[in-house]
Amino acid sequence: MEDDHGVRRSVEELRQTFKSGKTRGVDWRKSQLRAILRLIEENKDNFYKLLQSELGKHPVESYRDEIGIVKKSVDLALSCIDQWMSPKKGWLPLLFLPASRKLLSEPLGVVLIIGSWNFPISLILDPLIGAISAGNTVVLKPSELAPNCSSFLAKLLPVYLDSKAIKVIEGGREVSNQLLEYKWDKIFFTGSVKVGKVVMAAAAKHLTPVTLELGGKCPAIFDSLPNADIKVATKRVASGKWGACCGQACIGVDYMLVEQKIATTLIEELKKTIKTFYGDDVRNLKNMSKIINKFHFDRLRNLLEDPAVANCIVYGGSFDEKNLIIEPTILLDPPLNAEIMNEEIFGPLLPIITLDDIKESIEFINSKSKPLALYAFTKNENFKKQILTETSSGSVTFNDTMIQFACDDLPFGGVGQSGFGRYHGKYSFDAFSHEKAVLERSFYFELEPRHPPWNNFKLEFLRLAYNYDYVGLVLLLLGLKKPLSS
Amino acid sequence: MASEEQVKNSAFDTEAANCLVKELRGTVVAGKTKSYEWRVKQLKSLLKMVEERDKQICDALFSDLSKPEMEAFIHEIALIKNSCKLSLKKLKEWMKPEKVKTTLSTFPSSAEIVPEPLGVVLVISAWNYPFCIWECCCSEALRNCSSHVFIAENLLEEYLDNSAIKVVEGGVPETSALLEQKWDKIFYTGNGRIGRVVMAAAAKHLTPVVLELGGKSPVVVDSNIDLTVTARRIIGGKWACNNGQACVAPDYIITTKQFAPKLIDSIKHELVKFYGEDPLNSPDISRVVNSNHFARLSKLLDDDRVSGKIVHGGQTDKSSLKIAPTIVLDAEEDSLIMHEEIFGPLLLVVTVEKIEDGIDFINSRSKPLAAYIFTNNKQLKQDFVSNISSGAIVVNDISLHLMVDTLPFGGVGESGTGAYHGKFSFDAFTHKKAVLHRSFLGDAPARYPPYTAGKLRLLKALLDGSIFGIIRALFGFS
Numbered sequence: 001m002e003d004d005h006g007v008r009r010s011v012e013e014l015r016q017t018f019k020s021g022k023t024r025g026v027d028w029r030k031s032q033l034r035a036i037l038r039l040i041e042e043n044k045d046n047f048y049k050l051l052q053s054e055l056g057k058h059p060v061e062s063y064r065d066e067i068g069i070v071k072k073s074v075d076l077a078l079s080c081i082d083q084w085m086s087p088k089k090g091w092l093p094l095l096f097l098p099a100s101r102k103l104l105s106e107p108l109g110v111v112l113i114i115g116s117w118n119f120p121i122s123l124i125l126d127p128l129i130g131a132i133s134a135g136n137t138v139v140l141k142p143s144e145l146a147p148n149c150s151s152f153l154a155k156l157l158p159v160y161l162d163s164k165a166i167k168v169i170e171g172g173r174e175v176s177n178q179l180l181e182y183k184w185d186k187i188f189f190t191g192s193v194k195v196g197k198v199v200m201a202a203a204a205k206h207l208t209p210v211t212l213e214l215g216g217k218c219p220a221i222f223d224s225l226p227n228a229d230i231k232v233a234t235k236r237v238a239s240g241k242w243g244a245c246c247g248q249a250c251i252g253v254d255y256m257l258v259e260q261k262i263a264t265t266l267i268e269e270l271k272k273t274i275k276t277f278y279g280d281d282v283r284n285l286k287n288m289s290k291i292i293n294k295f296h297f298d299r300l301r302n303l304l305e306d307p308a309v310a311n312c313i314v315y316g317g318s319f320d321e322k323n324l325i326i327e328p329t330i331l332l333d334p335p336l337n338a339e340i341m342n343e344e345i346f347g348p349l350l351p352i353i354t355l356d357d358i359k360e361s362i363e364f365i366n367s368k369s370k371p372l373a374l375y376a377f378t379k380n381e382n383f384k385k386q387i388l389t390e391t392s393s394g395s396v397t398f399n400d401t402m403i404q405f406a407c408d409d410l411p412f413g414g415v416g417q418s419g420f421g422r423y424h425g426k427y428s429f430d431a432f433s434h435e436k437a438v439l440e441r442s443f444y445f446e447l448e449p450r451h452p453p454w455n456n457f458k459l460e461f462l463r464l465a466y467n468y469d470y471v472g473l474v475l476l477l478l479g480l481k482k483p484l485s486s
Numbered sequence: 487m488a489s490e491e492q493v494k495n496s497a498f499d500t501e502a503a504n505c506l507v508k509e510l511r512g513t514v515v516a517g518k519t520k521s522y523e524w525r526v527k528q529l530k531s532l533l534k535m536v537e538e539r540d541k542q543i544c545d546a547l548f549s550d551l552s553k554p555e556m557e558a559f560i561h562e563i564a565l566i567k568n569s570c571k572l573s574l575k576k577l578k579e580w581m582k583p584e585k586v587k588t589t590l591s592t593f594p595s596s597a598e599i600v601p602e603p604l605g606v607v608l609v610i611s612a613w614n615y616p617f618c619i620w621e622c623c624c625s626e627a628l629r630n631c632s633s634h635v636f637i638a639e640n641l642l643e644e645y646l647d648n649s650a651i652k653v654v655e656g657g658v659p660e661t662s663a664l665l666e667q668k669w670d671k672i673f674y675t676g677n678g679r680i681g682r683v684v685m686a687a688a689a690k691h692l693t694p695v696v697l698e699l700g701g702k703s704p705v706v707v708d709s710n711i712d713l714t715v716t717a718r719r720i721i722g723g724k725w726a727c728n729n730g731q732a733c734v735a736p737d738y739i740i741t742t743k744q745f746a747p748k749l750i751d752s753i754k755h756e757l758v759k760f761y762g763e764d765p766l767n768s769p770d771i772s773r774v775v776n777s778n779h780f781a782r783l784s785k786l787l788d789d790d791r792v793s794g795k796i797v798h799g800g801q802t803d804k805s806s807l808k809i810a811p812t813i814v815l816d817a818e819e820d821s822l823i824m825h826e827e828i829f830g831p832l833l834l835v836v837t838v839e840k841i842e843d844g845i846d847f848i849n850s851r852s853k854p855l856a857a858y859i860f861t862n863n864k865q866l867k868q869d870f871v872s873n874i875s876s877g878a879i880v881v882n883d884i885s886l887h888l889m890v891d892t893l894p895f896g897g898v899g900e901s902g903t904g905a906y907h908g909k910f911s912f913d914a915f916t917h918k919k920a921v922l923h924r925s926f927l928g929d930a931p932a933r934y935p936p937y938t939a940g941k942l943r944l945l946k947a948l949l950d951g952s953i954f955g956i957i958r959a960l961f962g963f964s
Contacts, residue, residue: 021873060937060945068949075950090892099883101893106875108898185899193692200689204682207697209903214692229926239934277935287935366515388600388921389520395920396600403595403922406949409586410597410920415604416670420694422918435905437878437893438871439886443712443862451722452760452770454556462556466564 007178010167014110014137017164024107024135026085030078032132032161036125037074039160040067046152047121054120054146055245056290056325065244066122069406073126076408076425077133084133084429087438099441105433107135108209109185114141114176114199116190117292118248120149123190123213128166130428136186137165141179143191144172145292184208186432190250193417211421211431214414215250215344216371220401221361221387222258222266223378233377233399234269238277240375240401242328246289247348248296250418251373251395251402254344255351257361263354267330270350271315274328282318282327291324291347300326300347303340312351359383362390370394370416375401394418498654503663506652510606513650520603522581526574528646533570535645536563551728552773552806561727565888572891572908580912583921594927600919604694605670607915610661610684669693671915675733677827678900696904696914699897700733700827701854705884706844706870708861709745716860716882717752720833721760723858723884725811729772730831731779734856734878734885737827738834740844746837750813754798757811765810766803773807774830780807783830791818799831841866845873853877853899858884877901 022028040047044067048059051066088103111131115124124142131138140157142150154168169175180187180202189199190213203210220237240253247253258266278285291297301319304310309331310317316329331351334340340351355361358378365374374393378384384398394414397404404410405424413422423431449458449465457476464472475481518524536543540563547553547562583598642653654660665672665687674684675698688695707716724736741749761768774780784802787793792814793800799812812832817823823834838844841861848857857876861867871879877897878887887893888907896905906914930948932941 058935058937060932060935060942063942064933064945064949068945072949092890092892099886101887101890103893104871106872109875196692197689200692201686204685204689207678207681207685207699207900207903212692225926232926232929235929235934243933243935287937384923388919389602390517392602392605392917393919395922397922398924399926400595400922400924403924404597404920407586407588407595407597407920407922409588410922411599411918412920415917415919417692419692434875434898435894436876436898437887437890437895438881439878439883439890439893440867440881441883441886443715443882446715446718451718452554452556452726453762453768454554454770459556459559462559462564466568 004178005169005171005175007169007175007182010139010169011110011182013164014139014167018107018109018137023132023137023165026081028162028165029081029132029135032166033074033078033081033129035160036129036132037071037078039156040070040125043156050148050152051121054148055118055248055292056288056323057245058287058289061243061245061287061289065249066119069122070125070129072406072408073129073424073428077129077429080426081133081429084426098444099439101437101439104436104438105134105429106436108432108434109136110139111136111186111188111432112139112141112179112182112184114179114187114189114191115143116250117143117145118245118250120146121153124153127188127190127423127428127431130423131188131432132166133429134432136432138167139179140166140168141176142168142170144170182206186210188421188423188431189213196419211413211423212419213250213412213421213423214372214417214419215346216414216418217254217344217368218251218371218373218375218393219361219365220253220256220375221358221365221377222256222262223358223376223380223383224259224262225377225379229377229379230265230269234266234273236399236401237375237377238270238273238328241350242274242278242288242348244402246291246326247350248289248292248346249402251405252346253350253375253401254371255341255353257353257355257358257364259358260354260356263332263352267314267332267352270330274315278328282316282320282325285325285327288325288328288348291326294324296347297321297324297326300345300349303338303343303345303347303349304329306338306340309334309338309340316348359386362386365391365393370414370418372414372418373397373402373404392416498660498663500663500666503654503660503667506654507606507667507669510650510652514603514605519650522578524647524650525577528651529570529574529577531645533567533574535642536566536570551731551775552808553728554770554772556770557726557728557772561732569891569908569911573912576909577912580909588922595922595924597920597922600921601912601916602919604915604917607671607673608664608667608669610664610672610674610676671696673904673906673914674698681902696896696906697902698733698895698904698906699855699900699902700829701852701897701901702737702825702827703734703854703856703858703876704844704848705736705739705858705860706841706848707739707741707745707749708841708859708863708866709742709748710862711860711882713748713752714756717749717756719860719882719884720753721756721811724833725757725771725831726760727885729774729809730833731772731775731829732885733829734888735829736833736858736884737854738824738836740836740838740841740847742841743837743839746815746835750797750815750835753813757798761811765799766801766806766808771808771811771831774809775807777804777807779830780804780809783809783828783832786823786826786828786830786832787812787814789821789823791821792823797835842869845869848874853897853901855897855901856880856885856887875899877905 048062051057051062113127150170154170157168183206188211193214196212196214278288312331312334314330314332316327318327326348329349334351370392372394374396395404408425411422411427412424449461544555544558547558583600586597588595588597668691672688673696678699681697681699795814795817797813797815799810801810809831815835853875855877857874858880859870880887891908894905894910895907932944
């Protein structure tokens with residue numbers, strides 16, 4: 001292999017392929033989408049095994065968060081692609097006639113997709129579906145922190161997909177840096193704030209547009225609810241905290257905000273749910289993913305090391321270092337200046353912050369950077385409205401967690417520190433397309449007042465034209481209206 | 487581009503910029519700018535300003551660019567007025583949450599997309615001097631920041647809410663001080679070199695950017711066309727729009743060897759009709775903005791590989807900063823003028839053997855902001871539209887797409903990212919928040935552990951959206 005890991009050759013080949021125009025045809029796009037469908041269908045058991053060994057994900061969880069999500073996206077893309085690709089026509093003011101206008105979606109060119117380790121399959125293949133639907137050639141860079149998934153994708157993709165147009169390049173930071181030296185027509189990045197800044201700075205050198213899917217501390221507001229609803233709500237919180245890759249998810253619940261008086265009920269209910277879902281023996285937890293690696297395991301352990309924080313543990317807190325497993329852990333009112341309340345947790349620790357009045361949660365959330373997702377369990381319509389208008393986040397979900405991810409018609413993406421740009425459904429197609437404005441005129445009916453030499457008649461004509469005052473125009477042309485001298 | 491103002495008093499330093507951002511952020515947090523009423527009030531004031539002070543704006547434009555009143559009216563005043571009016575008419579509709587469909591997998595639920603202002607935004611306008619700091623929402627007002635902002639400062643202060651909208655004038659030090667701050671959006675109009683600096687600065691705070699840059703916008707002219715109309719429209723787009731100093735102005739023409747003499751003759755003929763025999767003294771043409779740009783343009787012409795190729799014009803008057811409409815035929819490929827954006831009254835004509843070769847010529851360069859073609863040949867038109875990647879394509883006219891509110895205005899590749907105009911301007915400064923409403927009913931146990939094979943089947947059916955599959959899974963068949 002060359003010292004640049006074959007990057008230059010790959011990028012050149014992709015550019016040639018793009019120039020040949022092959023990826024623009026709808027048939028090529030559909031054939032690649034169908035190939036993805038075949039790929040996941042024929043290899044799903046391998047995927048389940050890999051995800052189980054690499055992250056300890058249960059197959060049901062893997063299906064829900066990875067395989068099923070990809071399948072759903074491909075199905076949608078296949079059924080909508082003709083409609084997405086068709087030019088959008090629209091009306092023009094009479095003044096422009098005879099003319100027509102349309103918006104034409106065209107592929108951006110050669111794009112780079114950088115994936116993340118927590119959903120090593122879907123966070124690579126889901127954006128890929130958008131890139132292919134839009135007709136681009138693609139380099140995929142799966143995360144080196146999930147090495148088995150990465151190498152499996154690198155082996156598998158060329159078997160199913162057009163390897164002249166879609167390439168997987170594996171590697172760590174060194175390879176990423178090399179990739180970022182090249183000129184791309186779009187970079188789609190999922191990962192941390194820190195690396196997001198590096199990606200955008202590199203993109204600036206080539207004026208490359210970027211989509212940054214980052215994370216942040218996603219809060220869950222928990223208002224007073226009737227008993228029956230508390231049960232459902234805690235299930236949903238538990239699922240949003242521990243159910244998706246053991247809290248290692250960008251839209252996972254990071255911390256909760258509740259009124260003091262219901263904190264005890266909530267904690268009791270959460271404990272019960274944890275027991276049913278996962279059991280209570282750290283050495284024998286079921287249905288829970290593990291922590292990705294030693295580094296993150298230690299990072300999470302360090303969060304709890306602060307004695308002021310450790311004192312707040314009301315449930316869990318045990319570790320299984322050999323298997324990189326951390327028990328679902330609940331903390332009540334850890335100090336707000338502790339690291340756990342200022343860094344994105346990205347693991348199975350759940351701080352619960354108590355407030356005198358649930359309305360204070362708005363101020364609390366606004367004092368931190370804008371999260372990717374905001375969850376609120378409440379039946380109070382006014383409070384809902386208040387949350388919607390007074391806070392800012394990538395998305396807001398009322399009375400549930402994570403599920404907004406599965407809604408194709410909702411854009412998925414952040415704002416502020418949680419990133420920018422969006423995808424899913426049609427938004428994925430748009431993320432990798434340029435909407436070209438096309439205006440077509442004929443040679444008939446030349447409006448002389450457009451051109452110099454200028455005079456008052458022409459000025460008056462244009463004034464009327466800009467106001468779309470057709471009656472005035474006719475009067476002016478008939479000489480029945482005097483041009484104003486200005 | 488941004489050097490002449492360096493020695494200005496740099497009272498506006500990082501600290502001042504910091505204070506200014508703090509004040510604006512305070513206004514945002516107070517929530518004042520979110521209301522429909524506030525936005526409407528500002529838009530109305532802006533409209534009033536343009537209507538009441540159009541004379542003053544035109545005078546300023548005349549003194550800065552000796553822009554003819556007519557041109558000032560077409561390209562500045564009317565555009566701002568129109569977009570204000572459009573915004574006033576449509577704002578309520580734009581601000582409304584958009585209901586979207588939900589899928590079976592999230593049933594029962596309802597979903598909407600709620601537009602919200604991004605926060606404190608920085609608008610850096612062309613010609614590097616003036617910066618308007620615009621606070622979210624009434625993005626339409628933005629149009630204000632084209633060239634006439636030289637005088638905009640005191641006018642804007644008089645008409646608009648100063649706690650939310652500020653103008654900072656200055657050059658490089660002021661820009662740098664502003665770029666160090668954290669913004670929620672930066673909207674920059676200018677060149678690619680500074681565009682890169684702006685985006686790199688934005689990366690430090692993860693600020694999204696809109697970059698409205700330029701590039702060499704080509705015009706392909708076929709031979710089967712209405713020659714007079716074509717010549718007039720080219721002149722209109724090139725010299726009657728700020729004398730070529732517009733990002734969408736034609737930079738070069740591509741035509742066949744045989745047709746070039748006819749086209750050039752026709753342009754010459756129409757130029758005389760427009761500006762007379764002595765264009766340097768015509769009141770109907772703008773001048774070059776300043777001596778730096780005058781020197782830059784003169785240098786392009788003085789190149790030995792170019793000066794022999796001038797087929798029309800070429801006269802310059804340093805004292806009045808005027809350059810006559812100039813046509814250069816087939817300049818050497820390696821000369822500067824063939825590669826730099828001209829941004830002035832010089833027009834290149836590049837000849838090709840077959841007109842179809844024009845497409846390859848354009849594709850061998852970076853993607854332009856606009857690409858124009860004059861032709862009656864359907865096939866050629868279609869090939870051009872589908873094979874040329876540019877911000878916009880206009881068939882049989884020049885620059886007219888700017889006037890169409892329903893078309894997005896923006897570049898691709900080297901000509902920038904992001905788009906504005908009409909609803910697109912509102913969107914450029916808006917975050918579209920995804921909102922999903924769920925009730926406590928309809929809780930599918932399959933979502934939760936402990937996981938079983940039956941749950942996997944049910945999930946598959948749910949994600950597939952197949953009702954039949956769901957029923958089968960629920961009854962335990964598979």
